[in-house]
Every structure is written in C-alpha cells, then in structure tokens.
Amino acid sequence: MTLRLHDTATRETRDFVPLQPGRAGIYVCGLTVQSEPHVGHVRSAVNFDVLRRWLSATGYEVDFIRNVTDIDDKILAKAAEQGIHWYALAAAMKRALDKALAAINVLPPTYEPGATGHVPEILELIEELVARGHAYAAEDGSGDVYFDVRSWPAYGELTRQKVEDMEPAGDADPRGKRDPRDFALWKGWKKDSEPQTAAWPSPYGPGRPGWHIECSAMAGKYLGPAFDIHGGGVDLRFPHHENEQAQSRAAGRPFSSYWLHNAWITTAGEKMSKSLGNSLLIPSVLERVRGIELRYYMVSAHYRSHVEFSFEALDEAAKGFRRIEDFLDRAGGTAVASAVPDEFAAAMDDDLGTPAAVAVIHDHVRQGNSALAVGTSVTAQIAAQVRAMLDVLGLNPADEAWATGTGDDKLTSVVDALVQGLLAERAAAREAKDWARADAIRDQIKAAGVEVEDTPTGPKWSV
C-alpha cells in the first residue's frame, strides 16, 4: 500500500515518492508569535502532526521542521503598543504556543528554527538572488531588497495565477519597487520608528528579514535544496508559499516536491483571524473539554475540509471519544498492537483520511464491546489494535503526554475512599433488596457529581 497525498500545486492526489527511500523531509510554516494561539492555529499543527505520525508509523525516518516567525511588522507594532520589547512579546507568545501544543499532544518538531537566528543564511540566499538577477536593492535608499517578480517567468505557478491578473498590492509601500508585485526579501531599518534591536547588519545596510525569505532559507539549511513536503494553512498559498517557491527556485533550489494545505476552522462562518479578534483561545477551550477531546474533534474532520467550529459539535465529539475510552477502560491492559488494521491503514494512506480511520476505530470498539459482553479472549487483541490506531492519531489516552499532575492522583484516591464507603452501604441495601435505600445512596453520590454504574465486576464510579 502506498501513501497518497493531495498536492495543491498539481491539484492531484498522487503517490508519495520520497526523494530518499525511507526518509521524509517536511517543512511546515508555524506561527508568527504575536498573539495567543487559537483553535485555528492548533488545527494546522494537529493536521501535520498526524501526517508526521503516520509517516513514522509506516517506517519513515521523518525530519520535521516547523519554523516560528519571531520578528515581523505585527510583532514590532504590538510590542510597541504594549510598551514591551518585541522579543519579550515573541518569547512570551512562543511559550503560550508551546503550552497549547503540548496540551493537545502535538509532538515537538525535529527542530524549530526562528527567523532571528538565521540572518546569515537569509542574507546568503538574498545575495544569491541578487547575483542571479532576481533581486535588487531598492534605489530609494530605504535599505530594502526586493524580489524581482518579472525576472522569474514561473512566478505564479504554485497558485496558477498570471502576474497580470494579480491585484497590485494596494497597501504596499511602492517606494523603490520595479513592479508593485515585487516583495521584500530584506526590510531596511526605519531608525525613527523601530528599535535598534530589530536590525541586523547586512550589505544593504541594517535591517531585518522579510517574511517569506526565512522559510526558504531555513528549509534549505535543514532539509536541503530539495525536500519532500511543505505544509501550511490554505491562506499561505499566496503570497507566502508562492514567494517561497519563487525565491528558492530562482536561486537554483528545486524546493518542495509536495504542497499540503489544511483548510480553515471558522466560527460563525468567519475566518478565525487575528485581526478579527474573534479568536477562540486554547486555554478557554480547554476549560470546556480535555485536550485529547479537542484533538479528537479536529482529527474527526478531514484536514482539507472546512470546519465550522461550534461548542455543540465539540461536546458531541467529546462524547464520541469517551465511548472509545470507556471501551479501553473496560478492556483493561495497556498493550499496543504492532500493526494497525488494514482498513485503517488504507484510510490513512488515502490522503490522511482520518474520518474514515476514526470510523474504523469505532467499528473495532463495537466489536470489542460485543466480545467483552461474552467474555471472549479477542477483547485484549481488539483493545491493542484500538490503541495502535489511536497512537497514530496522537489520541492514545495512555500516552504519558496526557498525564495530569500528581495532585489529581491524590485527589482521586481521596474521592475513591469516600465513594467506596457509600458504595459498600449501597451494596448492603441491594443485598437486602432495599431498592429505595440503594437508589437514594446512588442519587446522593450523583448529586456530588459522581456517576455510578453497575458492572459485572462490581460498581464503578466516574466524575
């Protein structure tokens, strides 16, 4: 079986053929750390985390590079507004991002390069482009360096657009540009409005990297001139990815073989944009559902499908996931099967068909529950398969990534001791067929927020 991926550059779902057998180099555009992460950011991270896990599960050695843009116009502007250093804002938002991603079990990338740490690589690439006649220093003394769109006939190939049809950038500063569509590789330091810490020396004068160039430079450094997969959100297709590809190819680097783009998650039909201010921040979402439930919600939709976020749908997903967890609880054990079922693998191989993959998990859960009812030995085997499938999706409840603090364990044992006392009383009442008394005890426990279920092996409680 071969993994097939939908390449947005060719608009085809085609076999994944790595440049080197058994290895996969992936570059994903991470975030500009300018504000708290919301569910949209997290969706992208989860989608590509699933890709990475599936490649690993099928035997690939994966180099997963996800950048963090730690300097740009917005970071500078927001920091200035808040009266703090731009790097203080970037660092604080980076910590918030790390926390959010850890809460939904997104594996840390192999390496997470930042723009500010790669100025030499960026300048090297710019110089290469200037030398080849694809970039020029602005003649207005601004210190900017632009990519010359007209010098690269393939410009627009990624998004199938003709340069003539593109709207000229209305808000762009046209100073010194040969064409309004030319974009900045290097931004000259504006000494009147920007702190000195936001400028690095360069042959063009002090300045900082433009937005797109960092990804080309860092992908080149860590994955080489040619690599397998480049990912990001759909909005990045243009201009960001188009520009990345143009820059890289104009510098003689073949760049990415496949382009993957995840769709949006919206609220009230609107894009969850930083500028709209309707962001659903992760900490507040996690007050409602657990991280594993949020992740399940995201994985149950296909990465290329637009999702309309709603708390109702999130709650439903959480219930659906608990059904899986309940089965694993009842089945006991922690064994993980060495291989996932064929239907699951087929679903994943088909452009990461996580909805179908989740359906396979539910099918197994149903079979497992049936097996459990008659007490057959296949139960453990089914549970092990379910865990293997959940592992691929980053949803195995036994994964230590989901482990809660030690305080919880202590609390659990205290509650257990209290509940057990009441359950013993209830058992005595049931023994005496005093149903009214037994139910009263159950209601009393329930009123405290603890559900009691009678199982063949005795009563079980859960919060």
Next chain:
RNA sequence: GGUGGGUUGGCCGAGAGGCGAGGCAACGGACUGCAAAUCCGUGUACACGGGUUCAAAUCCCGUACCCACCUCCA
C-alpha cells in the same frame, strides 16, 4: 477582475457512478431490581434545474447561495 473550495439526514461529518462510512441525538428491543453502560434494530440525506447512463449524491451543462486567497494571516 483572477485563482481555488464548498452546499449531504435532527446535528456533526465521510464518500466521489451500482451494497445507506462513522459519531451525537431520537425511537423500539435485549440486558438490569431500576438505572447507567453495552449490544441488536429503526432513517424515502445528498442546494436547484436539465442532461449522459441499465444505474448519478458522485460525471456533464446551467442556476442560486456561501467561503477563502490576490502581499498581515494556520
């Protein structure tokens, strides 16, 4: 104007010519002292109008509405 995507049952959400993915909710049954959980069963779904075909949610033509990108964006 250019480019790309969408509209599926009460809800979420797959599929991409022929057996009704899966989940949530609902209803009926089994189990249970009663519940819960679980299992079994129950659904005239594919925006609209034409067309192709033995067969269309799926392909073609047209229409409507929605969304994204076109140099801030996951």
